[in-house]
Amino acid sequence: MTDTTTTSVGSGRHGGAEGTPILRARGITKSFPIGDRRLDVLHGVDIDVGRSESVALIGTSGAGKSTLLHVLGLLDSPTTGTVELDGVDAWALSKEKRASLRNLKIGFVFQFYHLLPELDAVENVLLPSMIRYGRGAYRRRKRELDTRARDLLIGFGLEERLDHRPEQLSGGERQRVALARALFHDPPLLIADEPTGNLDQATGSQVLELLFSEQKSRGLSLLMVTHDARLADRCDRTVYMRDGVVLDPSEVKDPLPVVP
Amino acid sequence: MYRVFLSWRYLLTRRTNWIGVGGIFVAVGALILILSIMSGFLESSRAMLRGDLSDLAIAPSQEGRGTDGSSASSTRTPAPLLERLFADERVEAASPRLVWYAQAAGDGRRTERLMAGSAGDLSAIQLIGVELRTPALLAEAAAAPLLAALGLPLVPTAGRSADGRARDEFSTTEFFHSLRREPLRGMRVQNPLLPFERPRSYRTDGRPAAAIVMGESLMSGLSLVPGDEVEVVTILPSPDGSVTSANRRFVVAGSFRTGAHALDLERIYMDRAELEDLLSGHREYSEILVRTKDYDEYGAALKVDLERDFLAAGLIAGGYGRNGEIVAFPGQVKTWEDSRQNLIGAIKNERVLMAIMLSLILVVSGFTIFSILTMMVTEKRRDIGILAAVGATPRGIMSTFLLIGFWNAFLGTLLGAAGGILGATYINDIEIWLSDLLGVTIFNREIYYFDEIPSDVEPMTVLWIAAGAFTSTLLFSAIPAWRAARVDPLVALRNQ
Ligand SMILES: Nc1ncnc2c1ncn2[C@@H]1O[C@H](COP(=O)(O)OP(=O)(O)OP(=O)(O)O)[C@@H](O)[C@H]1O
Ligand SMILES: [Mg+2]
Numbered sequence: 001m002t003d004t005t006t007t008s009v010g011s012g013r014h015g016g017a018e019g020t021p022i023l024r025a026r027g028i029t030k031s032f033p034i035g036d037r038r039l040d041v042l043h044g045v046d047i048d049v050g051r052s053e054s055v056a057l058i059g060t061s062g063a064g065k066s067t068l069l070h071v072l073g074l075l076d077s078p079t080t081g082t083v084e085l086d087g088v089d090a091w092a093l094s095k096e097k098r099a100s101l102r103n104l105k106i107g108f109v110f111q112f113y114h115l116l117p118e119l120d121a122v123e124n125v126l127l128p129s130m131i132r133y134g135r136g137a138y139r140r141r142k143r144e145l146d147t148r149a150r151d152l153l154i155g156f157g158l159e160e161r162l163d164h165r166p167e168q169l170s171g172g173e174r175q176r177v178a179l180a181r182a183l184f185h186d187p188p189l190l191i192a193d194e195p196t197g198n199l200d201q202a203t204g205s206q207v208l209e210l211l212f213s214e215q216k217s218r219g220l221s222l223l224m225v226t227h228d229a230r231l232a233d234r235c236d237r238t239v240y241m242r243d244g245v246v247l248d249p250s251e252v253k254d255p256l257p258v259v260p
Numbered sequence: 261m262y263r264v265f266l267s268w269r270y271l272l273t274r275r276t277n278w279i280g281v282g283g284i285f286v287a288v289g290a291l292i293l294i295l296s297i298m299s300g301f302l303e304s305s306r307a308m309l310r311g312d313l314s315d316l317a318i319a320p321s322q323e324g325r326g327t328d329g330s331s332a333s334s335t336r337t338p339a340p341l342l343e344r345l346f347a348d349e350r351v352e353a354a355s356p357r358l359v360w361y362a363q364a365a366g367d368g369r370r371t372e373r374l375m376a377g378s379a380g381d382l383s384a385i386q387l388i389g390v391e392l393r394t395p396a397l398l399a400e401a402a403a404a405p406l407l408a409a410l411g412l413p414l415v416p417t418a419g420r421s422a423d424g425r426a427r428d429e430f431s432t433t434e435f436f437h438s439l440r441r442e443p444l445r446g447m448r449v450q451n452p453l454l455p456f457e458r459p460r461s462y463r464t465d466g467r468p469a470a471a472i473v474m475g476e477s478l479m480s481g482l483s484l485v486p487g488d489e490v491e492v493v494t495i496l497p498s499p500d501g502s503v504t505s506a507n508r509r510f511v512v513a514g515s516f517r518t519g520a521h522a523l524d525l526e527r528i529y530m531d532r533a534e535l536e537d538l539l540s541g542h543r544e545y546s547e548i549l550v551r552t553k554d555y556d557e558y559g560a561a562l563k564v565d566l567e568r569d570f571l572a573a574g575l576i577a578g579g580y581g582r583n584g585e586i587v588a589f590p591g592q593v594k595t596w597e598d599s600r601q602n603l604i605g606a607i608k609n610e611r612v613l614m615a616i617m618l619s620l621i622l623v624v625s626g627f628t629i630f631s632i633l634t635m636m637v638t639e640k641r642r643d644i645g646i647l648a649a650v651g652a653t654p655r656g657i658m659s660t661f662l663l664i665g666f667w668n669a670f671l672g673t674l675l676g677a678a679g680g681i682l683g684a685t686y687i688n689d690i691e692i693w694l695s696d697l698l699g700v701t702i703f704n705r706e707i708y709y710f711d712e713i714p715s716d717v718e719p720m721t722v723l724w725i726a727a728g729a730f731t732s733t734l735l736f737s738a739i740p741a742w743r744a745a746r747v748d749p750l751v752a753l754r755n756q
Binding site (some may be wrong): 070084096099104115117118127133134137139237 | 265268270273404437642643645647649651653654655656749750754
């Protein structure tokens with residue numbers, strides 16, 4: 001099941017070797033020390049995400065989905081195993097290089113939005129670019145970046161909210177800002193952990209519509225944890241997880257063990 | 261780019277930062293203000309310590325000479341010393357004086373009362389015979405009332421040699437000013453330019469006594485008024501090795517006030533020739549007072565040169581040093597600072613101690629920044645996680661928090677330095693304004709010796725304080741900044 005069907009939908013403008021998947025993880029294990037004992041959460045996970053492919057990650061609560069996303073998103077190190085991002089062995093890199101790889105290649109969308117409360121919507125969207133560019137380079141691009149950030153937010157229906165701070169925004173608006181931030185400088189891979197988990201049905205589907213249409217039009221790869229079967233259906237592929245292992249689709253009797 | 265942007269944003273949106281900036285502001289401002297006032301006070305105290313000491317005093321040991329067998333006769337008179345002194349360009353004025361100890365008592369029944377009262381009243385008196393170049397002054401004195409009437413300053417200029425250098429007491433010490441200063445208890449002499457003139461009220465049946473001027477405390481202590489006679493008794497070594505006594509009556513011409521009670525209680529000034537006469541020619545002078553053209557510049561060097569030259573010429577006593585070389589006996593050529601060494605040293609120590617104690621304020625403000633930043637790091641854990649998720653490096657996160665500390669330090673130090681300098685400069689206006697506002701006298705000008713709050717802003721001190729505040733704040737910010745870099749982004753992100 002770890003065999004991947006790399007459906008190349010997009011134009012492939014994200015560079016890297018065309019044939020290789022954007023994300024390739026092998027033998028990922030992760031264990032947490034709990035006191036003097038060890039809690040094994042992931043037991044050797046292999047997973048690939050092809051270019052422009054959308055993958056839904058489904059599993060029981062506590063199966064280790066978030067933990068896996070953190071490892072794949074280069075936020076947490078695996079106990080063993082490798083993560084190749086766009087052909088680069090990410091966990092072999094220095095902290096600094098890995099941070100820059102994360103900045104360039106991955107856009108995150110979290111369940112709890114995770115916007116910086118001191119920054120307004122536009123500034124939150126610009127944050128990854130601020131981190132990416134040095135002082136001079138940012139200055140030179142400032143006008144262009146600013147316009148692009150505004151246009152993106154306006155495109156997401158937030159023209160009235162451009163200089164509002166997160167606390168002045170509703171949950172759906174916050175998540176749209178977070179989505180804009182994740183997409184802003186066109187990372188090839190979008191990682192989302194229950195992006196609608198904190199939103200009501202209607203707001204959630206609005207955000208999802210945006211997410212999918214952007215994913216399609218930009219030709220991004222998407223790896224998304226969800227508990228929603230209809231959502232999983234809209235993805236190219238679904239990966240099932242239970243107790244820290246990825247299940248073969250044939251083993252899955254009840255395709256949705258957890259229905260929210 | 262985001263480091264500067266974010267640190268600035270956090271600085272502006274987190275009010276606690278203003279407490280930090282305020283803390284540094286207060287610390288730096290107070291430190292500059294207090295040290296400036298301390299410096300001012302110390303500078304003024306130094307002037308007060310100096311009192312009426314001349315720049316240099318040369319006192320050859322006239323007794324106990326002869327370790328090297330050189331003749332003592334050459335130092336019996338001040339002339340050779342004066343000659344060498346005036347050969348030096350740095351010497352502005354020099355004047356010999358004769359000092360001797362004695363006891364004094366008022367006349368008639370008052371004396372008996374005083375002597376009966378307590379022996380303590382009859383303390384040792386310093387008789388000081390000074391050179392005033394009186395004949396030369398006389399001519400000027402004649403013009404003095406006219407000058408005074410015209411409102412011209414009454415300054416003694418006579419007694420100068422052709423090269424413009426003076427040889428009288430007025431030019432080397434503050435004696436003239438002591439004579440002119442408004443007395444509190446005593447009575448001023450009629451003409452401060454001619455202090456040793458007998459007062460007009462003086463009547464005598466016998467030979468008229470010579471006039472003397474006393475410190476105002478002594479004069480009022482002995483219940484004397486100008487025109488009264490006073491008995492002076494002293495003892496002298498006689499040529500055969502025994503001791504004889506000498507006494508003489510003098511007429512009190514008036515009092516002087518140095519402002520230092522001890523001096524005003526024990527000094528009697530008279531003409532040097534009169535004192536020499538009282539001592540039967542036993543001594544011509546005891547020291548030569550020197551005023552230099554610029555003490556701060558020449559004082560120390562002049563002392564060294566004079567000591568060497570005088571020793572070479574056999575004008576001061578010397579002996580064999582540790583390595584067999586001839587060295588001058590100490591204390592014969594002294595600067596005024598040598599005479600006040602202990603007190604000046606104490607003042608310097610005090611200033612250093614003060615600076616050290618006040619530096620603790622900087623440590624306190626450093627701790628303020630430390631706790632503010634530590635709080636902020638704890639509070640901003642989630643933000644730190646977000647920053648990491650969008651690609652900030654631990655180093656970048658560390659410098660963001662370090663920059664917050666930097667802005668605190670920068671603003672606080674800048675404002676504090678400006679405030680401190682302004683405060684120290686306008687301290688008197690501030691004090692007056694505050695006194696008016698509160699209706700209390702903050703600086704009592706009658707208690708202190710100073711007419712206003714002295715303050716002396718030293719650029720180097722300001723620089724040191726600013727640099728100290730700045731670096732200590734940065735150092736204190738380093739720890740929370742380092743901890744920010746070590747925040748696990750996941751722990752921060754996982755929970756809402
Ligand atoms: N830092 C940690 N220390 C200890 N245990 C952890 C840590 N992180 C996760 N776990 C444990 O690992 C297991 C998997 O957690 P994870 O958050 O990955 O589950 P999940 O699949 O995302 O569940 P959910 O659907 O509820 O979000 C859980 O039992 C959790 O308690
Ligand atoms: Mg989860």
